[in-house]
Amino acid sequence: MSSLLVQGYEVVIGFETHTQLSTASKIFSRAPTAFGAEANTQAAPVDLALPGTLPVMNKGAVERAIELGLALGSTIAPRSVFARKNYFYPDLPKGYQISQFEIPVVQGGSVEFLLGEEKKSVRLVRAHLEEDAGKSLHEDFIGMSGIDLNRAGTPLLEIVTEPDMRSSAEAVAYARELHKIVTWIGICDGNMQEGSFRCDANVSVRKPGAPLGTRREIKNLNSFKFMQQAIDFEIRWQIEEIEDGRAIQQATVLFDPDTGETRAMRTKEDAADYRYFPDPDLPPLVVAAEWVEQVRARMPELPRAMAARFVADYGLPEYDAATLTQSKAMAGYFETAAKASGQAKLASNWIMGEVSRRLNAGDLAIDAAPVSAAQLAALIARIADGTISNNAARQVFEALWSGEGSEVDAVIEAKGLKQMNDSGALEKIVNEVIAANADNVAQFRAGKDKAFNALVGQVMKASKGKANPAEVNAVLKARLA
Template identity: 70%
Template sequence: MPTAKLIRGYEIVIGLENHVQLSTQSKIFSGSSTAFGAAPNTQASPVDLALPGTLPVLNRAAVERAIRFGLAVGAKVAPLSIFARKNYFYPDLPKGYQISQFEIPVVQGGAVEFFVGDVKHKVNLTRAHLEEDAGKSLHEDYDGQSGIDLNRAGTPLLEIVSEPDMRSAAEAAEYAKTLHALVMWLGICDGNMQEGSFRCDVNVSVRKPGEPYGTRREIKNLNSFRFLVDAVNYEVNWQIDEIEDGRKIQQATILYNPDTGETRAMRSKEDSADYRYFPDPDLPPLVIAPEWVERVKSEMPELPAVMAARFVEQDGLPAYDATMMTQSLAFARYYEAARDACGQPKLVANWMMGELARRLNAEGMAVDSEVCIPADKLAWLIRRIADGTISNSGAKQVFEALWHPEGEVFDADQDVDALIESMGLKQLSDTGAIEAILDEVLAANPKSVDEFRAGKDKAFNALVGQAMKATKGKANPALVNELLKKKLG
């Protein structure tokens, strides 16, 4: 693990619990729909409400998604796991208990690897277990009262619990992003954080280096990676202030208010004993035969880590670049299409991590949405950089024109070569023409020539600048450098 960065002399200790809504059509123990946006309480069946005489039946598709995740993170898929009742009272919990897994979860162990900057990190997982979601309390538009919507009650969740291996808000955010991308890559979750499909609970504590873990406080239901970073940073400083003022940290469940940027205590934090777990008498043990695991494994897509390793070996990409190319399945497919079209893997990776990522981030888009530049068109542009037709800076201008095909000057279907020509960005790569210009530059700048031959490297750059000025910036810089070096001996 990389060395932890101290904050005000304290080490941050962070663990995450992520609630991943599984992409099944029906709920985990009933046939009710899991579709988002239905009118309140129209998708809550007698089974979801635990009405007398009803019995839960486990959704096989939810189990298969849990197996898929376990295989992806190198975990043990338990051949036998147990469902338990987690007892607590809350208005939107219709049964008075939640069906979850406690002592024997379906997925045990595993790890997730990711980069923070160009530094590789690894977070170990404790477990991932299946459970049902609760309903939702509504506090708006009810004349000061609260309403209960039980449509979410019984929605299948996979709760993924990490070890407290993270030491900064940035690290926690990158872990969460990697996990988010992985569950979408596997097709087990749609990843829609606004709809609650991927939620983060963050356990935060602080300690002096070498001391035992401090008392943790759990920030609940963060649905934005930016909010995660802001919430953790605020909470860390709050805890340090409390300790420095001589007060003890009390274990608690807390909420983050993005409007104020502050965390606040919601309730004291329960321990497992407070939930009075016991095996659910209505559900038999979940038995997963090896043949079932092997079948799920055979149907899985190539995993991001495996694909990244292939990009390193076959394409010669650095490990960091390869990881960035596999941040989502759509991003990887775009890279492969552009690479195959131009045969320039490193240039494609550079442009995707640079100009393409910058544009996507600025406009809040994903590469699998309506991207303005198809992979084959970006590949054509990169091919023209590689063969010296256009400079890198000129290519950025063409990229901008391609990104906005609705502009007054350029047509969306315009050929890249025609666009380069019409924008006057084609580089001068004629050796004879450049040599003639260099002869004139050398003749006009004898002082710079003498200085270079006297060992002053800056003089060479000055001569290159004069040559580029003489060609109005259109000469191929690499060719100018090469020919100038020859002429200067």
């Protein structure tokens, strides 16, 4: 849903995203964070909340929080505080989660992105460090449940937005942009299926100008497709409830991809229900200005800055630049091909077109493409210098992609795809075509353009597709003038 109003209601969406940080160990212990280990083999005494254990802050987690703050134009708090978030659940050994409440480490900032051709910006409230809980395992076939504490203590950065989004399309575009940023700067692997990037959407509806409606939080959306489906269903459901005279109750809900519906899991708690208070086992987190500058000095070029550079240095349209900077790997592939071929726009066209089509069809990442950036550059160079036509280039690309050949020039030679560059031979073919197609010649001279196209087609056929179309046009027009 991309319209501002849905059945006369304004949609209001805010996001909370749990980003698993790419540290080798947990946030308050040295236990590893690798995914897929045997249950309860990656839980240290601190994670198990054994008596007498004390948490120790992971410096790498703090540095990753600083990186995100710098990437999003946020304020890095010189002093932030950890708190205990109290609730009781089997997979939370301590009976509380260590998080940040009143003074988070990252404050403010924004995420900017394109929705179609329109520039959008979503304001951030905060990003705070916290530990993950464990996982409950329900074995229905034996009627038992178990607890896996491998995830307990895994470092998270929870990124919270203002309720700035007004459609599911805008929400998904925001989530995609945030996903791009955290993977680009390397603070998270972004694997949504493994739970490294988990989104919660707070959705409400209201009549235009009315106070904010009661929100319902859709938890743990682990794909962009399901995210849009879940938000769209929730919007429709809330509007129907209100129209039928029922009040929306604040709640946490889950999305069922099999039914395409959301269902209530529990009533939604407020901050007061968690009885936050400062954690006495952890001192305030102090981030000196010098530390922030050290992190800033090693930050990579960010997507927006790179896109602006592609526009300035390579003369690309903004849309091309934004598309090519969807991932660091894609941007690097383009820049290598553009520099090697000297044909930036042609490189952009091929990457956004044929290369992306093949990647999508094979469900491949750009760094797994069978055609390297260097090979694409060589192919583009042969198009630019007139050695091959666009049609022949597609045949060469197919051969490279399928592994039929590895050298562009060798494939061109083996398949006999070189364009005809002998002007004398081309003029001979044109003369023969003119002589054999008197009717088309007469129609062209009578003002019928389609007749000229027919003559061009006859020349291309006679040359077995090897004639340069631009030269064919030029020679034909000169002969028929």
